[in-house]
Amino acid sequence: MTRIAIYDTTLRDGSQGEGVNFSLQDKLLITTQLDLLGVDYIEGGYPLSNPKDAAYFRAVRDLDLKHARVTAFGMTRRKDVAAEDDIGMKALVGVAMPAVTIVGKSWDFQVLEVLGVSLAENLSMITDSVAFCAAHTPEVVYDAEHFFDGYKKNPEYALRTLQAAADAGAAWLVLCDTNGGSLPDEVSKAVADVVANIKVPVGIHTHNDCELAVANTLAAVAQGARQVQGTINGIGERCGNVDLCSVVANLSLKLKGYEVLLPGSLVHLTEVSRYVHETANMNFRPGQPFVGTSAFAHKGGMHVHGIRKNAASYEHIDPALVGNERRVLVSELSGKSNIAEKLAEYGLEQDSALLTKVLDRVQDLENEGYQFEAAEASFVLLVERLAGRETSWFSSLGYHVSVSGRPDGAAVTEATVKLKAGDAIEHTVSEGDGPVNALDGALRKALEHHYPRLMEMRLFDYKVRVINGREGTAARVRVVIESQDDDSVWGTVGVSENVIEASWLALIDAFDHKLTKDARSSRSRVALAQT
Incomplete structure (x- = not known):
C-alpha cells in the first residue's frame, strides 16, 4: 500500500x-x-x-x-x-x-x-x-x-x-x-x-x-x-x-x-x-459528494424501486463507509416505492390503497407549494391522517397575533391561542420576539401542563420562502420549521398567502409530531418489555 x-x-x-x-x-x-x-x-x-x-x-x-x-x-x-x-x-x-x-x-x-x-x-x-x-x-x-x-x-x-x-x-x-x-x-x-x-x-x-x-x-x-x-x-x-x-x-x-x-x-x-x-457557521452543501445530505438521497420513483431491491443499483458505495446514510425523499416525482420505503422507515403499516391515497395527496399539496423533503414529520402526520389513525392531542379553536409599538420605538409582539386539550379549553397569551416566538410561547403555556415532555422540545431553525414571487406581497409562502428534543431533529411545513398562518401550520405539526413520536416510542418500550 x-x-x-x-x-x-x-x-x-x-x-x-x-x-x-x-x-x-x-x-x-x-x-x-x-x-x-x-x-x-x-x-x-x-x-x-x-x-x-x-x-x-x-x-x-x-x-x-x-x-x-x-x-x-x-x-x-x-x-x-x-x-x-x-x-x-x-x-x-x-x-x-x-x-x-x-x-x-x-x-x-x-x-x-x-x-x-x-x-x-x-x-x-x-x-x-x-x-x-x-x-x-x-x-x-x-x-x-x-x-x-x-x-x-x-x-x-x-x-x-x-x-x-x-x-x-x-x-x-x-x-x-x-x-x-x-x-x-x-x-x-x-x-x-x-x-x-x-x-x-x-x-x-x-x-x-x-x-x-x-x-x-x-x-x-x-x-x-x-x-x-x-x-x-x-x-x-x-x-x-x-x-x-x-x-x-x-x-x-x-x-x-x-x-x-x-x-x-x-x-x-x-x-x-x-x-x-x-x-464555520456555513450551510451544508446538500449535493457535496460522499458526505452531503443529498449524496445518497433518492427522489425518483424508479430509483427508489431499484434500491429497495438492491442498493447498488443507484448507489456507487455503501453510504455507511463514509459515515453517511441513505435517504428516500417524498415529492410529486415519487412513486409508490418512495412512499412504501418512507412508511417502512417509520414502522407504519401500509397497503396498496393507502399508498395510492398518500401519493395523490402529496402531489396535490406539492402543486399548492408544499414540499416534504425537509419536512418528513409533516409527511408522517399526513399519512396518519389519511390512514384514519391520527391521535388527536389537541385541537385549535383560534389564534391571534398583534404587533404594537412602544413609546421607545421597540416593537411588542403578542400571541393569543385558544385550543382544546382533552376536555379542557385553554386560552393563553404570550409575548415574544416575533410572531413565531410568541405563538410558540402561547402554545407551550396551553399544553405543557397536559404534556410535560413538550418542555424537551425547542425550535432549531426557521426558513421562509416565497413560492410564486410574481404575486408580489400577495405571494404564497412556504415555512419550514426544524425542531429538536433530546433524541432527534424533525422538520414540519406550512403554506399560505399569510406568513403567520404558514408558520402556525408548521408549528402545530411540530408539536403534534413530538407528542406522536413519544407515544410511539413509549408503546415500543412497553412491547419490548412484555416480550
Missing part, C-alpha cells in the same frame, strides 16, 4: 474563503477533530499574520494530539534581508512546531512583476529560507506557488526553484495550482517531470476555479505525488481549495493501493465535514 499524507489547511487557506471566520477556540476544536480523523498535517496559520494565529500556536501545545503534526506557515525571507534577521523567519521557527511550510515563487512572471526581484535573487530567497528553517525545525515543507503556470511558461526555471528547495533541505516539494486554472493532463505531465528529475517526495495543492481540483489532485497522485493538501469541504479563497472529503474517499474506496488517514477512521468523514460546516 502506498501511503498518501493528508495535509489539511482548513485553518489557514480555508479561512481565506468569503464568509469564513474561525475563532481561536474554533481552530483548536477543529484541530482535535482532524487529529482524531487521522489527518497527518494540520496547518495552523501564519504566526506573524495576526494575534489569533500567534495565540493558536501557544494554545495548541496543550492539546493531546495523537497523530497529526501541526505546521506553521510562512513566506520566504524578504529581499535583501538575511534569513536569520527576517522577522517572519524567526516567527516561524519560534513557535517550535513539528513542521514548517515555506511558500515561494516558481513562476518567473510572479518573481519579476510581483516580488520585484531578479530570478537569481528569488532562488537565493528560497535556498536561504528553507535552509534556515531546516536548521531549526524537524521537517520543512516547500510550497511552490503558481508552479503549474510557471511550468507552462518557463519549465526550466520552475524546476530550478524546486531543486533549490530540495538542495536546501526541504522534506516535501508541494506543487501548487494557485490560480486553479490547470487541466488534469497538464498536471499529470508536470508532476511526472518533477518526480522523474528531483529526488524529494512531491505533494499537490490545487484550487477549484475550473471545478477540477479533485481531478487534478488524483491525476497528480497517479503520477507519484505522495502528499495532498486541501481543506475540509473545499472551503477557501475564490472558488475554494480541493475538498479533502472527496479526495480521501476516492483514494480509500475508488483507487486501489493507497492508504490514507488511520485505519477505521473513514466512517467519521461525514461527521467531520458537518462539524467544520457548523463551526
Whole structure:
C-alpha cells in the first residue's frame, strides 16, 4: 500500500474563503477533530499574520494530539534581508512546531512583476529560507506557488526553484495550482517531470476555479505525488481549495493501493465535514459528494424501486463507509416505492390503497407549494391522517397575533391561542420576539401542563420562502420549521398567502409530531418489555 499524507489547511487557506471566520477556540476544536480523523498535517496559520494565529500556536501545545503534526506557515525571507534577521523567519521557527511550510515563487512572471526581484535573487530567497528553517525545525515543507503556470511558461526555471528547495533541505516539494486554472493532463505531465528529475517526495495543492481540483489532485497522485493538501469541504479563497472529503474517499474506496488517514477512521468523514460546516457557521452543501445530505438521497420513483431491491443499483458505495446514510425523499416525482420505503422507515403499516391515497395527496399539496423533503414529520402526520389513525392531542379553536409599538420605538409582539386539550379549553397569551416566538410561547403555556415532555422540545431553525414571487406581497409562502428534543431533529411545513398562518401550520405539526413520536416510542418500550 502506498501511503498518501493528508495535509489539511482548513485553518489557514480555508479561512481565506468569503464568509469564513474561525475563532481561536474554533481552530483548536477543529484541530482535535482532524487529529482524531487521522489527518497527518494540520496547518495552523501564519504566526506573524495576526494575534489569533500567534495565540493558536501557544494554545495548541496543550492539546493531546495523537497523530497529526501541526505546521506553521510562512513566506520566504524578504529581499535583501538575511534569513536569520527576517522577522517572519524567526516567527516561524519560534513557535517550535513539528513542521514548517515555506511558500515561494516558481513562476518567473510572479518573481519579476510581483516580488520585484531578479530570478537569481528569488532562488537565493528560497535556498536561504528553507535552509534556515531546516536548521531549526524537524521537517520543512516547500510550497511552490503558481508552479503549474510557471511550468507552462518557463519549465526550466520552475524546476530550478524546486531543486533549490530540495538542495536546501526541504522534506516535501508541494506543487501548487494557485490560480486553479490547470487541466488534469497538464498536471499529470508536470508532476511526472518533477518526480522523474528531483529526488524529494512531491505533494499537490490545487484550487477549484475550473471545478477540477479533485481531478487534478488524483491525476497528480497517479503520477507519484505522495502528499495532498486541501481543506475540509473545499472551503477557501475564490472558488475554494480541493475538498479533502472527496479526495480521501476516492483514494480509500475508488483507487486501489493507497492508504490514507488511520485505519477505521473513514466512517467519521461525514461527521467531520458537518462539524467544520457548523463551526464555520456555513450551510451544508446538500449535493457535496460522499458526505452531503443529498449524496445518497433518492427522489425518483424508479430509483427508489431499484434500491429497495438492491442498493447498488443507484448507489456507487455503501453510504455507511463514509459515515453517511441513505435517504428516500417524498415529492410529486415519487412513486409508490418512495412512499412504501418512507412508511417502512417509520414502522407504519401500509397497503396498496393507502399508498395510492398518500401519493395523490402529496402531489396535490406539492402543486399548492408544499414540499416534504425537509419536512418528513409533516409527511408522517399526513399519512396518519389519511390512514384514519391520527391521535388527536389537541385541537385549535383560534389564534391571534398583534404587533404594537412602544413609546421607545421597540416593537411588542403578542400571541393569543385558544385550543382544546382533552376536555379542557385553554386560552393563553404570550409575548415574544416575533410572531413565531410568541405563538410558540402561547402554545407551550396551553399544553405543557397536559404534556410535560413538550418542555424537551425547542425550535432549531426557521426558513421562509416565497413560492410564486410574481404575486408580489400577495405571494404564497412556504415555512419550514426544524425542531429538536433530546433524541432527534424533525422538520414540519406550512403554506399560505399569510406568513403567520404558514408558520402556525408548521408549528402545530411540530408539536403534534413530538407528542406522536413519544407515544410511539413509549408503546415500543412497553412491547419490548412484555416480550
